[in-house]
C-alpha cells in the first residue's frame with residue numbers, strides 16, 4: 001500500500017483513537033441490549049443485540065477514516081469496501097468478544113487488527129492490533145512494531161500505563177475452552193500436566209482470559225476439538241490479532257503446528273485452533289500434539 005509514512009501513521013493513530021473513544025459508549029450501550037436477535041452471524045452463532053449494535057458503531061466510525069479501505073467484522077458476511085485498497089488499510093474487528101457473557105454480566109472485549117493487505121490476509125501483514133477489555137475498569141492494549149502499550153480509558157481519554165507490556169517470566173495461569181470430553185487425548189494429557197504447575201483461570205471471553213495470561217504469564221487455548229477440528233475462534237478477527245499482541249509482548253501463538261501469523265488466510269470467517277501465551281508453554285503444547 002503506497003501511502004506516505006506520515007499519512008500511514010496518522011491513519012493508524014486515528015483507528016486506535018476511534019476505538020478508544022467508542023469504548024465507553026459501547027460499554028454503556030450494553031444496557032438493554034443483552035438479548036438475542038433473530039439472526040445468526042456468518043459463523044452460525046446466535047447474535048446478541050449488543051453484537052449487532054457495536055458492529056454498527058465501529059463500521060460507521062472506522063470506515064469514515066481517511067486511509068481505511070476495508071472494514072470487516074465477525075458479525076457481517078462480507079468485507080465492507082470504503083476506500084482504495086491500493087492506498088489504505090483493512091481493519092478487522094470482533095466488536096464484542098465473549099458476548100455470551102452478557103447474560104451473566106461477565107467480562108467482554110473488543111478486538112481489532114489493522115492489516116496492510118486486502119482481507120482475508122495473513123497475520124504477517126498486521127501493522128497494529130489490540131483490544132479493549134470491559135472489566136471493572138476499561139483498559140486497552142495496542143501492539144505495533146515497537147511493542148505493546150497498555151492504557152486505561154475513561155470517557156474519551158486514554159491514559160498510558162506502560163509502553164512496554166511484556167509477559168512475566170514465571171507463568172502462573174492457564175485457561176482452555178471447549179468441553180473437556182471433546183478434547184483430543186493429547187490436549188487432555190497436556191492439561192493434566194500443566195494443571196499441576198499453573199492455576200486455572202477461565203472466564204468465557206477470550207480477551208479476558210488472554211489479558212490474564214498477559215498479566216500473569218501462562219497459556220490460553222481454544223483448542224482443536226474432536227467435534228470441530230478448527231475449534232471455535234476466527235483467524236482474521238481473533239486468532240491473528242491476539243497472536244500478534246502476544247508475539248510483541250514476548251510470547252507466541254500457535255494453531256498446533258505453526259505460529260497463527262503463518263496460517264494461510266483462505267476465507268474471511270475461517271476458524272483456527274488458538275494457543276497463545278508464554279513461549280515455553282506454547283512450545284510444549286506443540287510438542288504434545290506432534
Ligand SMILES: O=P(O)(O)OC[C@H]1O[C@](O)(COP(=O)(O)O)[C@@H](O)[C@@H]1O
Nearest residue numbers: 096097098099100177178204205206
Ligand atoms: O462458551 P465457550 O465454548 O467456552 O466459548 C468461549 C469462547 O467463545 C468466544 O466467546 C467467542 O467469541 P465471540 O463471543 O466473539 O463469538 C471467546 O471469547 C471465548 O473464548
Ligand SMILES: [Mg+2]
Nearest residue numbers: 094097098238
Ligand atoms: Mg470473539
Ligand SMILES: [Mg+2]
Nearest residue numbers: 094096097098
Ligand atoms: Mg464477537
